[in-house]
Amino acid sequence: MIQKVSPRKIIMVISLITVLIFNTALAFIVVDNYLTHWRLIIIFSIIIFLVIYGVSSYLINKFFIDIINPIYKIIRTVKVLPLTIVDEIEDAEFSKNLEQEVQNWAKEKTKQINQLRLMEKYRKEFIGDVSHELKTPIFTIQGYISTLIEGGIDDPNINKKYLLRTEKSIDRIISIVEDLLTISKLETNELVLNKEKFDLTILINEIVEMQTDYAAKKKITLNIKLNNSFIVYADRKLIYQVILNLIINSINYGRDNGSTELSVYDMDQIVMVDISDNGIGIAKQDIPRLFERFYRVDKSRSKENGGTGLGLSICKHIVEAHQQTISVSSQEGLGSSFSITLEKA
Numbered sequence: 001m002i003q004k005v006s007p008r009k010i011i012m013v014i015s016l017i018t019v020l021i022f023n024t025a026l027a028f029i030v031v032d033n034y035l036t037h038w039r040l041i042i043i044f045s046i047i048i049f050l051v052i053y054g055v056s057s058y059l060i061n062k063f064f065i066d067i068i069n070p071i072y073k074i075i076r077t078v079k080v081l082p083l084t085i086v087d088e089i090e091d092a093e094f095s096k097n098l099e100q101e102v103q104n105w106a107k108e109k110t111k112q113i114n115q116l117r118l119m120e121k122y123r124k125e126f127i128g129d130v131s132h133e134l135k136t137p138i139f140t141i142q143g144y145i146s147t148l149i150e151g152g153i154d155d156p157n158i159n160k161k162y163l164l165r166t167e168k169s170i171d172r173i174i175s176i177v178e179d180l181l182t183i184s185k186l187e188t189n190e191l192v193l194n195k196e197k198f199d200l201t202i203l204i205n206e207i208v209e210m211q212t213d214y215a216a217k218k219k220i221t222l223n224i225k226l227n228n229s230f231i232v233y234a235d236r237k238l239i240y241q242v243i244l245n246l247i248i249n250s251i252n253y254g255r256d257n258g259s260t261e262l263s264v265y266d267m268d269q270i271v272m273v274d275i276s277d278n279g280i281g282i283a284k285q286d287i288p289r290l291f292e293r294f295y296r297v298d299k300s301r302s303k304e305n306g307g308t309g310l311g312l313s314i315c316k317h318i319v320e321a322h323q324q325t326i327s328v329s330s331q332e333g334l335g336s337s338f339s340i341t342l343e344k345a
């Protein structure tokens, strides 16, 4: 409605109606043979029209300035309406713009509020997850220390064993805190990428060599399908961490006598590293949440390997900090395939 009727039109109609009422009143009530005084009628009508038009314009103007302008000012925050609002009133655009502005503002605010609510939900969940993860090793330490204080320290059967277990729990706390610090740095963009040119093939061979023993212990074979070198431009240390995480996952969530295949594909501007296993796989409904902090599909197996569910979240952050992508395809019971892209040097 407000878009169709402009304030200027309303004032004109009001002024014309007033002129009409005034003339009718004069004709019927006050002056005989009124129409014979046509010159006077015209002059009176013009004067009345101008006075009513002027007064109405002033009042509406004041209404806009006093009431709407501050609202408009708040909504636009920076864009302030000019005080000489008459020009705006003459142009229906003002009311049109105002309605549009308010609608846009409301949409924007709703979006922001929803985002804040979601962030608040994540924050609460995050605090809960951190406390939960730290609780187990802290309580374990507390238990061992209490036993040692209550006399266990003098018992050669348990003193060293309990101290070693305490050390293991402390290592776990350190690893969780370190992972959290890495995530925090990545999320606040504090982590500066030290990009350099390096050979991806060498890096992959290095990691695989380091993990061969661990893989053998878990009865997994690591197969590298790489013939030539691939020079990429990225932060070597961080990419090392990503590929290491993915290889360790493929071992931890693999099956006896299973294997992990490592391949690199040349894709014009980028290269794609693919780490595929024939392990336990991931159910379809878990895939969308896989990269969330602390998310674990197989909680017992993850815990058995000392996992916290932070690995993939860190991988995602690192890859995205490089403006590249990480993706997963998996089938429960058959295996998983994780790929990352990297910029070619």
Ligand SMILES: Nc1ncnc2c1ncn2[C@@H]1O[C@H](COP(=O)(O)OP(=O)(O)OP(=O)(O)O)[C@@H](O)[C@H]1O
Residues within 6 Å of the ligand: 245, 249, 250, 253, 254, 277, 279, 280, 281, 282, 290, 295, 296, 297, 298, 299, 302, 303, 306, 307, 308, 309, 310, 311, 312, 313, 335, 336
């Ligand atoms: N290759 C894989 N095959 C099957 N499941 C996997 C694979 N990789 C990851 N997952 C599932 O995704 C979850 C999240 O992996 P992520 O690496 O983030 O955490 P994690 O391995 O449990 O702990 P950590 O923080 O030590 O890496 C795992 O707990 C596991 O359930």
Ligand SMILES: [Mg+2]
Residues within 6 Å of the ligand: 245, 248, 249, 307, 311, 312
């Ligand atoms: Mg992991």
